[in-house]
Amino acid sequence: MQLDDLTTDLLDATIRRALRHGGDFAEVFVEDRRSLGLSLEDRRVERAAGGREAGFGVRLTSGERTYYSYSDDISEADLGSAADTVSAALRDGAGAARVVNLGALHAPPATAAIAVAPASVATDVKAALLRSADEAARSAGDAVSQVMAGYLEARQRVLIANSLGELVRDDRTRLRFTVSVVARRDGVIQTGYESLGKSLGFEILDEAVVQSMARGAAAKAVTMLDARPAPTGPMPVVMGNGFGGTLFHEACGHGLEADGIAKGSSIYQDKMGDVVASDIVNAYDDGTIAGEWGSAAVDDEGAPTHNTVVIEGGRLRGFLYDGLRAREKGVAQTGNGRRQSFRFVPIPRMTTTCIAPGTASADEIIAATERGFYAKTLAGGQVEPASGNFVFGVAEGYLIEHGRITSPLRGATLVGNGIDVLRSIDMIGDDFEVKSGICGKDGQSVPVGTGQATLRIAAMTVGGTG
Amino acid sequence: MIESVDRLLELALAHGAKAAEVYAEQSVTRRVKVFRGAVEELTSARRKGAGLRVFQDGSVGYAYASDLSDESLGEVVEMALANARVADHDPDSVLPAPRDKPAAVDVYDAGLEQASDGQRIELALAVEAAALAADPRVKSVDEAVYADGDAQVFIANSGGVRGSFREGHCYAYAYVLGEQDGQIETGLSFTVGRKPADLDPQRCGIEAATRAVELLGATKTQTTKTTVVLDPFVAASFFGVLSSALTAEAVQKGRSLFAGRLGEQVAGSGVTLTDDGIHPDGLASAPFDGEGVPCRRTPLIAEGVLQGFLYNVRSGHRDGRESTGNGARGSYQTMPGVGPTNLVLSGPQVPLDKLIGAIEHGVLVTNAIGIHSGANPVSGEFSVGISGLLIEGGRVGQPVHEVTMAGDIVSMLRSIVALGDDARWVPSGSILTPSVAIEGVSIGGA
Numbered sequence: 001m002q003l004d005d006l007t008t009d010l011l012d013a014t015i016r017r018a019l020r021h022g023g024d025f026a027e028v029f030v031e032d033r034r035s036l037g038l039s040l041e042d043r044r045v046e047r048a049a050g051g052r053e054a055g056f057g058v059r060l061t062s063g064e065r066t067y068y069s070y071s072d073d074i075s076e077a078d079l080g081s082a083a084d085t086v087s088a089a090l091r092d093g094a095g096a097a098r099v100v101n102l103g104a105l106h107a108p109p110a111t112a113a114i115a116v117a118p119a120s121v122a123t124d125v126k127a128a129l130l131r132s133a134d135e136a137a138r139s140a141g142d143a144v145s146q147v148m149a150g151y152l153e154a155r156q157r158v159l160i161a162n163s164l165g166e167l168v169r170d171d172r173t174r175l176r177f178t179v180s181v182v183a184r185r186d187g188v189i190q191t192g193y194e195s196l197g198k199s200l201g202f203e204i205l206d207e208a209v210v211q212s213m214a215r216g217a218a219a220k221a222v223t224m225l226d227a228r229p230a231p232t233g234p235m236p237v238v239m240g241n242g243f244g245g246t247l248f249h250e251a252c253g254h255g256l257e258a259d260g261i262a263k264g265s266s267i268y269q270d271k272m273g274d275v276v277a278s279d280i281v282n283a284y285d286d287g288t289i290a291g292e293w294g295s296a297a298v299d300d301e302g303a304p305t306h307n308t309v310v311i312e313g314g315r316l317r318g319f320l321y322d323g324l325r326a327r328e329k330g331v332a333q334t335g336n337g338r339r340q341s342f343r344f345v346p347i348p349r350m351t352t353t354c355i356a357p358g359t360a361s362a363d364e365i366i367a368a369t370e371r372g373f374y375a376k377t378l379a380g381g382q383v384e385p386a387s388g389n390f391v392f393g394v395a396e397g398y399l400i401e402h403g404r405i406t407s408p409l410r411g412a413t414l415v416g417n418g419i420d421v422l423r424s425i426d427m428i429g430d431d432f433e434v435k436s437g438i439c440g441k442d443g444q445s446v447p448v449g450t451g452q453a454t455l456r457i458a459a460m461t462v463g464g465t466g
Numbered sequence: 467m468i469e470s471v472d473r474l475l476e477l478a479l480a481h482g483a484k485a486a487e488v489y490a491e492q493s494v495t496r497r498v499k500v501f502r503g504a505v506e507e508l509t510s511a512r513r514k515g516a517g518l519r520v521f522q523d524g525s526v527g528y529a530y531a532s533d534l535s536d537e538s539l540g541e542v543v544e545m546a547l548a549n550a551r552v553a554d555h556d557p558d559s560v561l562p563a564p565r566d567k568p569a570a571v572d573v574y575d576a577g578l579e580q581a582s583d584g585q586r587i588e589l590a591l592a593v594e595a596a597a598l599a600a601d602p603r604v605k606s607v608d609e610a611v612y613a614d615g616d617a618q619v620f621i622a623n624s625g626g627v628r629g630s631f632r633e634g635h636c637y638a639y640a641y642v643l644g645e646q647d648g649q650i651e652t653g654l655s656f657t658v659g660r661k662p663a664d665l666d667p668q669r670c671g672i673e674a675a676t677r678a679v680e681l682l683g684a685t686k687t688q689t690t691k692t693t694v695v696l697d698p699f700v701a702a703s704f705f706g707v708l709s710s711a712l713t714a715e716a717v718q719k720g721r722s723l724f725a726g727r728l729g730e731q732v733a734g735s736g737v738t739l740t741d742d743g744i745h746p747d748g749l750a751s752a753p754f755d756g757e758g759v760p761c762r763r764t765p766l767i768a769e770g771v772l773q774g775f776l777y778n779v780r781s782g783h784r785d786g787r788e789s790t791g792n793g794a795r796g797s798y799q800t801m802p803g804v805g806p807t808n809l810v811l812s813g814p815q816v817p818l819d820k821l822i823g824a825i826e827h828g829v830l831v832t833n834a835i836g837i838h839s840g841a842n843p844v845s846g847e848f849s850v851g852i853s854g855l856l857i858e859g860g861r862v863g864q865p866v867h868e869v870t871m872a873g874d875i876v877s878m879l880r881s882i883v884a885l886g887d888d889a890r891w892v893p894s895g896s897i898l899t900p901s902v903a904i905e906g907v908s909i910g911g912a
Contacts, residue, residue: 048549051530232910391836391851413849463870
């Protein structure tokens with residue numbers, strides 16, 4: 001059986017069967033995902049792999065408990081046995097069967113129209129883009145010793161039915177292109193990376209786009225060959241736009257996810273309305289931005305995505321909810337219930353998390369910094385939401401001296417504590433940009449975006465070797 | 467399942483594949499998460515799928531599906547052949563030759579399938595209870611989890627390789643929050659085995675609690691160069707990052723910091739690192755790898771000298787060598803790459819209290835965050851965030867946090883001066899390592 005063969009009657013029956021020994025909520029999540037990945041290394045398209053993965057999961061919640069069973073065989077038999085597995089957990093309970101009637105199918109349009117479906121484009125056209133990126137990166141000079149380029153397309157169709165009577169379908173197309181360059185000179189090796197990810201079709205890619213990404217990645221790797229070891233200790237840090245948004249994602253965003261709040265494992269749990277950032281900081285999580293990598297019409301529980309204000313004028317204004325935690329708290333869902341696939345239960349996750357832009361230009365921020373560290377591109381990071389301590393690696397960093405960017409610096413990490421750092425933001429620029437990434441939590445990876453303009457943190461610990 | 471594997475291989479050859487390989491898996495997994503004495507999440511799952519690799523005159527194509535109906539298998543064959551047409555010619559992409567028998571290693575214990583959901587829940591509850599009882603400063607156990615997996619793996623290729631094995635494992639872990647004067651610190655511990663009876667939930671819960679509360683009262687520390695002792699958890703994450711630079715693929719493609727260093731002293735003379743795919747206690751052990759090549763033991767570093775690299779069939783062919791049984795497979799959805807099995811760090815060991823007792827100033831590092839973003843296995847540079855306990859006059863004392871530790875991996879390996887006597891298996895990668903003492907490491911703080 002395929003996703004499209006599932007009748008409302010069968011979904012309805014499955015939900016009733018899951019609830020037959022009681023429970024507050026039951027849901028069937030069905031997914032059909034086709035993907036194609038091509039990768040180039042050593043001047044060759046080495047990996048061309050595609051496939052189709054389909055399956056479903058049945059979820060039952062009772063109070064704060066969640067029972068989940070999934071299978072990659074969409075069949076009446078497996079739906080029935082998954083419903084039995086979850087309902088068996090409440091066998092000894094005093095629950096009673098509930099009648100559920102699914103409403104009309106809701107199939108909202110994507111946040112942006114897909115002009116050219118990736119699957120409609122010949123695979124050799126995609127392979128040609130990888131070769132084009134390879135050539136462009138290698139034209140940056142002899143120091144370029146290796147180029148890796150990747151193309152990934154995915155079309156994920158989901159069908160979600162639950163005991164609230166909701167029946168929702170969503171059709172998501174995602175496309176990502178990455179270039180990673182290794183440069184080598186006199187025994188020193190450095191890397192540079194560029195990526196582009198959107199919930200859009202093949203229309204976003206052409207030779208000019210991938211060549212420009214490749215040249216950018218090569219330039220970073222080659223520039224960093226001349227880098228000096230980064231200094232160590234506290235100093236003013238200017239974060240670059242785009243990828244710099246990883247700062248907010250790690251320093252604050254994870255702590256606003258409602259599962260940590262519910263369990264008392266976030267430093268933000270008792271701070272609603274409190275000052276948690278400097279008064280120039282306004283931040284939001286927005287799953288509705290047209291065509292963004294982290295966007296979708298609905299989340300993985302079928303709830304519409306949302307633009308949720310989390311910090312306004314430095315004060316904490318909102319948390320990010322999935323259905324379970326929203327129902328527990330009696331608040332509205334914010335469209336943040338996300339999952340990697342049908343193999344996982346949904347949990348509160350960020351979509352595209354942004355710090356709103358300010359008015360200064362990036363040049364003004366640099367010029368106003370006597371001595372500091374310019375973290376132009378971050379490599380990713382990690383946080384412990386309970387303590388708020390975070391760390392991230394700097395892929396491309398520079399020294400700022402007398403208000404000017406001087407030497408490239410290598411091997412730096414930034415460490416700090418969420419609230420301390422947000423309170424130390426003293427300038428925000430006007431060059432707002434959104435970048436795409438992959439975020440991991442509880443063993444689940446989902447596409448997310450970070451949006452930020454250049455901004456300055458008055459003091460932060462830089463960990464280098466110099 | 468084996469019928470589907472044979473069917474897919476036949477279909478591929480009938481539709482024009484010159485050579486082909488099918489890798490398939492079928493598994494049952496279960497996971498229990500508890501919070502405050504009650505089940506928070508109970509998951510049970512069946513999973514299956516098959517992947518097909520076709521070899522067309524040196525070009526490789528790959529496709530997979532979770533649906534093993536004839537119609538779906540037909541689509542897989544078509545897609546794999548289409549993908550082979552866009553891939554560039556690669557003379558090294560070949561099938562492994564049928565060879566010796568699979569390694570004689572037993573990776574399944576019938577005790578796993580005999581366990582009931584009730585026992586699984588009890589184990590997770592026992593971990594949480596032990597952590598909560600361990601110290602009054604334990605605020606909560608953010609995650610107390612039991613999970614297991616029971617999988618069958620099949621492989622067949624047109625060169626005559628055909629085999630399968632059953633693998634089982636289980637683990638439990640606790641992630642504990644300790645609190646004192648408004649400060650929160652975290653601690654993690656786990657217990658692993660082939661069957662629930664192998665697990666020690668008491669020790670796991672107590673250790674996670676201890677690791678959290680011993681950091682309470684942590685302050686920042688001065689920026690300096692000092693001796694650090696990485697405990698086995700932290701040491702394992704470093705060797706995990708390092709292992710990607712020890713694959714022949716990374717060397718051949720110019721992205722290994724070990725390229726051209728065979729026979730050189732790359733680590734302290736007390737350091738021996740082995741990839742052991744047949745270790746009786748290693749959870750990554752298997753009769754054969756993701757290409758059907760028998761697993762084995764491969765020396766990487768012996769007494770500090772670089773001995774060799776990890777090979778799959780393709781990187782082996784390129785160097786005119788055999789695969790070392792390191793054809794790694796994430797799942798049926800991915801083509802085989804190269805990766806470690808169990809990594810074992812060994813060498814002369816000294817009792818941990820003597821090792822620490824000999825250090826005048828230093829840091830015992832019990833937690834490192836940002837290793838995946840902060841350690842670059844290509845350039846060898848790393849800079850991570852750490853917490854742990856200061857060592858003064860040979861004694862462990864004041865906890866510290868929000869500290870950075872930075873350097874380059876080769877200098878760090880060469881500066882390993884001693885190993886403790888506390889070797890243990892650390893999952894997430896499967897690594898057997900003791901505590902490791904390293905001199906002259908830069909740490910940053912206030």
